[in-house]
Amino acid sequence: MAVKTSEKALDHVIEEMIDVVENSKDEIFYISEGARKEHEQLVAELKVTKEKVLRHIENGDQLEQKVYFSRQRLAEVSKYFDRYTEDQIRDVYEKTHKMQTKLAMLRQEEQILREKRDDLERRLINLSKTIERAESLASKVSVILTYLQDDFKQVNEMIENAKEKQAFGLEIIEAQEEERRKISREIHDGPAQMLANILLRSELIERSYRKGDAEEALAEIKSIRKMIRSSLYEVRRIIYDLRPMALDDLGLVPTIKKYIANTADYNNLKIDFVVIGEETRLNQKYEIAFFRLVQESVQNAIKHAEAGLIQVKLEIRRNSLTMLIKDNGKGFDPKIKNEKSFGLIGMKERVEMLDGSLSIDSVIGKGTTIKIQVPYKPV
Structure with missing residues (x-):
């Protein structure tokens, strides 16, 4: 009776934790989106401000040249004033004075624009840091939420007494x-x-601007905008694709089909997917593992191999699961170990957890083939 009471209390605590984490995730998302929109506005405003600075510099230089000649004219008139009428002398003086006044105002406006430009650049740097921190925090919150929803809800079904609960909690933390x-x-x-x-x-961009090469600076800004969009896509993919809902609702095969279709459309390349055997629901841990393996393999082929064609084949048998991922990318030498190849390390770890095997066949310039074989245990 005491165990059932503690289980109900634990369920209540977990539900409250899920509500708090979900609300926190929404708040972080709104902060991130607001910062992202402000970042886009500042980028546009910075572009306009830089164009104005360039125009003021050009106009100021031209006006400064005119002032120079006008002052020479004024000096000549002052030196030989007996040769000119009073109206002529007054006219030269007034024109010179007006141009000098206009030049001073123009230089003052230029200085204000320069300060505004520098302020916008500083704000953009701070916003980028804010977005980075928000996305990093959101990814951590998403991980916590995933485990709260997918694992902690099954705690009471997987444990029989308090000691088992404690041991299972340690496993979840790991x-x-x-x-x-x-x-x-x-x-x-x-x-x-x-x-x-x-x-x-x-x-x-700053170097180009200081050199006076506005076109090069604008080209760099366009390139930065493109990279920002790419990084935002990557961050969103990490945060919101941690666990697609279709995996729980529809199963492995429909989820892979949807993922491949979206990925192929977004990256404008061809990805073939073939299923051999019965398209049935699998044990949850196998569905999660194989979906992650497909994700990692396809992303590696796109990012690192720069493939134009990716072929994925999944074979479902009663006692085994086999998956083949083949691409026509640039390939690599499997004998050369890369300390930064975290993706392949993670794939091997997942396969080993299922008592399976993973082999990689790759030749530089001829693509890569990954073969995964796992013994299937339904229960």
Whole structure:
């Protein structure tokens, strides 16, 4: 009786935790979206401001030249004033005075625009950092929410007494830490490197501006905008594709089909998917693992192999599951170990957890083939 009471209390605590985490995730998302919209507005405003600065510089230089000649004229009139009428002398003086006044105002406006430009650039840097922190925090919250929804709800079904609950809780914490490490690897390989590249590009813009090459600076801004969109896509993919709902509702095969269709459409490339055997629901841990394996393999083929064609084949047998992922990308040498190849390390770890095997056949310039074989245990 005491155990049932504690189980109900635990369920209540978990539900409250899920509500708090979901609300926190929504708030983070709104903060991130607001910062992103402000970032886009500031980028547009910065572009306009830089154009105005350039125009003021050009107009000021032209007016300064006119003032120079007018002052020479004024000096000549002052030196030989007996040769000119009073009206002529007054006219030269007034014109020179007006141009000098206009030049002073123009230079003052130029200085104000320069200060505004510098302020916008500083605000953009701070906003980029805010977006990065918000997305990083949202990814962590999503991981916590995933485990709260998918694992903690099954705690009472998987344990029989308090000791088992304690042991299971430790296992969940270990799995949670492993998932965090995986997400940190994805962020390190994707958005973090993109943002570092954006920072370097912003320095190139400053150099181009100081050299007076406005066209090059504008080209760099367009390139930065494209990289920002790519990094935002990567961050959103990490946050919101941690676990697609279709995997729980429809199963492995329909979810892979949908994922492949969306990925092929977004990246404008061809991805073939073939299923051999009965398209039936599998044990949850196998569905999750194989979906993650497809995700990682396809993303590696797109990002690193730069493939134009990817072929995925899934064979479902009564006692085994086999998956083949083949691409026509640039390939690599499997004998050369890359310390930053976190994706392949994660795939091997997933397959080993299912007592399976993973083999990679790749030749530079001839593509890559990944074969995964796992013994299937329905229960």
